[in-house]
Amino acid sequence: MSDDRTRSPRRGMCAAVLCLEAITLGLSTPVMISIDKVSTGTALSVGLGLTVACLLLAGMLRKEWGYLLGWAVQVAAVALGFLVPLMFFLGALFGLLWGTAYFLGRKIEREKAAAYAAFDAESA
Known part of the structure; x- marks a missing residue:
């Protein structure tokens, strides 16, 4: 079987979204630190934690549960709006x-x- 038949377009596109999202979440960390209502520890753990989660998840999309965790990251990214509108x-x-x-x-x-x-x- 050729490589083109086994390559997943869904996995490639979702991994690209997660990698770009990791950049955005990583850059949200200094923003959270600069606002007064979020402590530095919370900002680092939430911002960098979600960043690392996105990058790790981009490599775990071979299994279906990786996509479920991807949906959870999307919910967490929206919920981050309570700290950074x-x-x-x-x-x-x-x-x-x-x-x-x-x-x-x-x-x-x-x-x-x-x-x-x-x-x-047709070929057979």
């Missing part, structure tokens, strides 16, 4: 990107599998 918008934006990558990737996988099945049936 701009994150309500950015979290929702990344949630939309994640959902688009997830559902469009699944559709592409189904259509690709159907096309290969039709080609194999």
Whole structure:
């Protein structure tokens, strides 16, 4: 079986979203530190924790549970808006990107599998 048949477009797109989201979450850490209502320890643990979670998760998307954890990260990114109000918008934006990558990737996988099945049936 060729490499193109086994490569997952959903995994690639979702991993890209998580990597870009990690940058955004990492940059939210100094913003949280600069505002008075968030302690430095909380800002570092939440901001950098979510950043590391995104990067680790980008590599764990071979299993279906990785996508479930990806949805949890999207919820956490939106909830970060309670500390940094701009994150309500950015979290929702990344949630939309994640959902688009997830559902469009699944559709592409189904259509690709159907096309290969039709080609194999035609060639046999």
